[in-house]
Amino acid sequence: MRIVPASLVPALFVLLWSTGFIGAKYGLPYAEPFTFLLIRFAVVIPVLATAAVATSAPWPRRPADLGRLAFVGILLHGFYLWGVFFAIKTGVPAGVAALIVGLQPLLTAALGRLYLHERLSRTGWIGLALGLAGVGFVVGPSIDFSHASVGGFAAAFVALLAITAATLYQKRHGSGMNLITGSAVQFAAAALAVLPVAALFEHWRIEWNGSFVFAVLWLALVLSIGAISLLHLLIRRGAATRVASLFYLTPSVTAVLAYFLFGERLNMFTITGFVLAALGVALVTRR
Numbered sequence: 001m002r003i004v005p006a007s008l009v010p011a012l013f014v015l016l017w018s019t020g021f022i023g024a025k026y027g028l029p030y031a032e033p034f035t036f037l038l039i040r041f042a043v044v045i046p047v048l049a050t051a052a053v054a055t056s057a058p059w060p061r062r063p064a065d066l067g068r069l070a071f072v073g074i075l076l077h078g079f080y081l082w083g084v085f086f087a088i089k090t091g092v093p094a095g096v097a098a099l100i101v102g103l104q105p106l107l108t109a110a111l112g113r114l115y116l117h118e119r120l121s122r123t124g125w126i127g128l129a130l131g132l133a134g135v136g137f138v139v140g141p142s143i144d145f146s147h148a149s150v151g152g153f154a155a156a157f158v159a160l161l162a163i164t165a166a167t168l169y170q171k172r173h174g175s176g177m178n179l180i181t182g183s184a185v186q187f188a189a190a191a192l193a194v195l196p197v198a199a200l201f202e203h204w205r206i207e208w209n210g211s212f213v214f215a216v217l218w219l220a221l222v223l224s225i226g227a228i229s230l231l232h233l234l235i236r237r238g239a240a241t242r243v244a245s246l247f248y249l250t251p252s253v254t255a256v257l258a259y260f261l262f263g264e265r266l267n268m269f270t271i272t273g274f275v276l277a278a279l280g281v282a283l284v285t286r287r
Contacts, residue, residue, distance in 0.1 A: 006237075009230055010285075014246055016227035018253035020219060022261060024085075027215025030207040033085035034198035036216075039206070041077075041191040043220035048184035057180040066185060068173045073186025075166035077224075078193040083159025090152035098251050100156040102135035105284070107164045108244035115168050118239050120284075127283025128241075131248035134277030137269045138251040164244070170232065171240040179229050187224065238285075245284040248277040 027036055052059065060066050087097045106128050112118040120128075174182070198204070206212070234243045252274035259266045 009234060010246055013227060013230040013234060014249045014253055016222060016230065017247075018250045018257060020223045020227070021250075021254045022257050023215045023219040023223065025258075025262070026211050027219065028085075030209060030212040032198070032202040032205065033089060034082070034194050035202050035204055035206065037081060037085075037194050038191060038198055039216055040220045040224060041187050041194070043216060044187050044224040045184060045191065047221065047225065048180055048187065052180045052184060055180065057178050059181045060178075060185065068169070069177065069182050069185040070189035072166050072170050072174060073189035074193045075162040075169070076228075077187055077190035079162035080159045080166065082194065082197065083155040083157075083162060087152040087156040087159065090149045090155070092149070092152035092156055097156045097159075098139045099135060100153075101160050101163065102132060102139075102248065102251065103160055104164050104167075104247055105131060105241065105244040107160065108167055109241040111164065111168060112240050116172060116240055118241055120241055123286075124241070124284045127280040127285075128245065129280070130283065131245055131277050131280030134273040134275070134280060135248055135251050137273030137276060138255055139273075167235060167240050167244055171235050171243075174232070175236050177232065179232055183225070183228060183232070242285045245281045248281055249274075252277055 031039065051057070060069060084097055084101065087100075109118075109120050109125070109128055113120070170177075231243070234246070252270065255266060255270045256274075
């Protein structure tokens with residue numbers, strides 16, 4: 001990670017994390033969600049294992065350490081992605097799902113006071129509120145409740161709870177995690193959690209084409225290795241609430257990427273949301 005200046009790590013993380021939604025848009029038309037996730041894991045795990053051997057990275061040996069890594073992996077790579085994908089699949093608009101998951105910084109700040117004893121100033125709370133308002137401006141125009149199911153909304157809240165719990169738990173227990181071997185264990189645990197769901201509820205049908213292969217490789221190598229490593233690095237270096245506030249920026253960055261890649265419209269709501277979210281993050285992360 002030394003090849004990236006520390007000051008640029010948050011911006012790079014936001015950019016890479018935002019491309020995950022673009023990659024999903026490329027790949028999900030050609031495979032069911034959990035099958036898609038398993039293929040992504042099948043690419044990531046051997047790459048990380050090979051990197052671990054090449055760099056002689058230490059593997060966790062104590063059962064307690066393995067258990068903690070597996071717990072975070074199942075939450076972050078299993079339940080979070082499962083919740084988002086299932087919500088959208090069952091009729092919850094992507095904008096609504098993004099808005100629900102966008103509650104994460106507020107929930108992290110509230111629970112962080114109890115679990116990590118992190119304090120947030122009045123200015124920080126104002127920043128969190130501005131960030132949430134910014135997310136609302138970005139996704140608000142796309143909200144449509146007419147076809148959503150109760151189960152879909154429940155899944156979106158499961159995703160919110162999962163990524164919040166993963167962030168807090170990783171901050172408290174994962175500071176010494178090796179980024180290569182620790183991530184390999186986390187992805188392996190998530191794969192074991194997703195496998196029975198895919199086996200029970202999906203048909204394993206895949207349409208192999210250039211778009212699907214590109215999406216798998218991008219999500220596996222750039223997102224699952226690059227962005228997740230940056231996330232763990234940020235959690236290790238900073239307060240959980242400051243790290244979580246960066247997620248406020250992803251809907252706006254995703255909207256800009258979709259404008260250039262898919263010709264989706266950028267309007268004043270999106271631009272206003274980006275400004276509010278950026279201001280909110282600046283207030284939360286300032287020292």
